[in-house]
Amino acid sequence: MEQRVSLITLGVQDMATTAAFYERLGWTRVEAPDCVVAFDLIGQTLGLYPLEALAEEIGVAAGTLGRGAMTLGHNLRSNEEVEDLMQRAEAAGATVLKTPQETPWGGYHGYFADPEGTIWEVAYNPFSPLADDGAFCWNGFG
Template structure:
């Protein structure tokens, strides 16, 4: 059986020190195991790691998809987004302002969502897409992880 949980999300970075610096500017703290070759941020419920893109290709046995020496096109939407859900609607605006100050590309300014909450989107320097959302029916556990909505 495969447990129904997500424990680690890894971004393949083309410029790991730059991407690490971006998340640090957001106010996120990396772990003591972090370096210029690998970086891990602790979040509520899931670890976010940053690993060199080419090394991730090798580790997953995908290096044939992007031949050595091929430049990766940026920005490139990867068909997914991650979300940070917050407890109050005004926290969406504050989080987007912090992302803007850290150097994010704001994709959608904070606005009322069709589903009754408030949301906005930004992309980090390597175009990993994040939503910041307030959902009035969200339930968080004691660690800040959203467990239901």
Template sequence: MANRITLITLAARDLQAQAAFYKSLGWESEFQSDDVVFYNLSGLKFGLYTAEKLAHDLNKSVDDLGTGAQTLAVNFASKAEVDTAYDAAITAGGTALKRPDDIFWGGYTGSWADPEGHVWEYAWNPFWELDENGKLKDGV
């Protein structure tokens, strides 16, 4: 099986508030119902799913979902783009965790959390090349 991810889903305790937050970042949903919101990420889908429905799907209680220790990351073509996107996330209501700065491995990263605590990292990685659509090029 090829290495791939086709869908990333986050549990949302307040789906409408989460959808409004991502909309304020400029994200456009391709589908929205009372239980789920999907965004097209050029070959990958990102979903916000009510915590109740996700817990039911996983045969768990909402309290057993937890938040885990994951980070969602977006790579940018420059440090300036990282700064601009980071500032926009904070202005939209995200919580600042780490202001973008140079990091020991040679890149530039900053972290923030959405209103429900999902952690995002915005980064510039000098070792990874992006194509004209902002996707990581294969083999780098």
């Protein structure tokens, strides 16, 4: 696994208020599906996602995520890389929460929890190809 975080997803209860907070900090939204608010960072993206929807996507009760719920996203270059990393994570002691699978939006992803419970999404997003150095940008580079 490359030493980087591509996408930080915060599970939030009030999308409008939370998005407005970051905008008040001077952050600018980038184009994203209606259910997501995204802010590109330097080499990463911060995503806001409804807490209930995040819990449903992972396959856990929203209460298990707690306040301030989030996932750390690690984007890769192909479905095969997602499969490989999920297998290596499980072998290293991770708990697989969602096996890799196609997404409704055309990508491929799975979720695992590290031994302390931090949730990682491992994903391939054909609409956001990585830069040669692995840097992530919500809508890709070029």
